[in-house]
Amino acid sequence: MRVAVLVTGGKDSVLALHRVINKGYEINYLVSMIPLREDSWMFHYPNIRLVDLFAEAVEIPLVKAETSGIKEKEVEDLKRLIERLDVDAVVSGAIASNYQKTRIEKICKQLKLKSITPLWHENPLDILKEILSLKFDVIITGVYAYGFSKEWLGRKIDENTVEALIELNRQYSVSLVGEGGEYETLVLDAPFFKKRIQIIKVEKVWKNQSGYLFITKARLENK
Numbered sequence: 001m002r003v004a005v006l007v008t009g010g011k012d013s014v015l016a017l018h019r020v021i022n023k024g025y026e027i028n029y030l031v032s033m034i035p036l037r038e039d040s041w042m043f044h045y046p047n048i049r050l051v052d053l054f055a056e057a058v059e060i061p062l063v064k065a066e067t068s069g070i071k072e073k074e075v076e077d078l079k080r081l082i083e084r085l086d087v088d089a090v091v092s093g094a095i096a097s098n099y100q101k102t103r104i105e106k107i108c109k110q111l112k113l114k115s116i117t118p119l120w121h122e123n124p125l126d127i128l129k130e131i132l133s134l135k136f137d138v139i140i141t142g143v144y145a146y147g148f149s150k151e152w153l154g155r156k157i158d159e160n161t162v163e164a165l166i167e168l169n170r171q172y173s174v175s176l177v178g179e180g181g182e183y184e185t186l187v188l189d190a191p192f193f194k195k196r197i198q199i200i201k202v203e204k205v206w207k208n209q210s211g212y213l214f215i216t217k218a219r220l221e222n223k
Helices: 011-022 048-058 073-082 098-110 124-133 159-172
Strands: 002-006 026-035 062-067 089-091 114-116 137-143 183-189 195-207 210-222
Touching (some): 048 062, 048 210
Parallel strands (some): 002 026, 002 089
Antiparallel strands (some): 137 183
């Protein structure tokens, strides 16, 4: 089956990509939307432009387009991009977001494509444990919920971080995987990467108890 995989460079889309690679699907394209505003309903904002490095690291062709980031209009922007592709299905990393899943399914139905969601309704803690067991190198690039602090920006997801997320979930009902937009991530390396992403220069942007890690310079390095 020929598939296009929606990617942001974050942990969920990378794990979904890992799953379909292992199942033997033919990965024809990575697909990314570049929102022009921070409060996009559907797509990552900070560091999404690093998706070019990500595509080069995994050696899969990337197609991308800018979107206004305006609710519902950005769905039409995604549809216009996907309808150009010669594929049978679209893969996404949705875990519990009906908003995201139903809109991607609507696009697929209109274009007569299959929607594949490898992580759908899986236990969030199991997903984090799988990321650790696969030795994904993941950092937190944005935090947007009560309980997080500036020190979380750039923090690697390891066993200690997972324990801290469990505590935030207990205290403040923060999603363990950030499915409600509580935090965002960037995968720097994974077993199927041909090269790893090296961060060279960053800026921490923090205001009103939330913020993000703005990566101003990065490059690929050999593994």
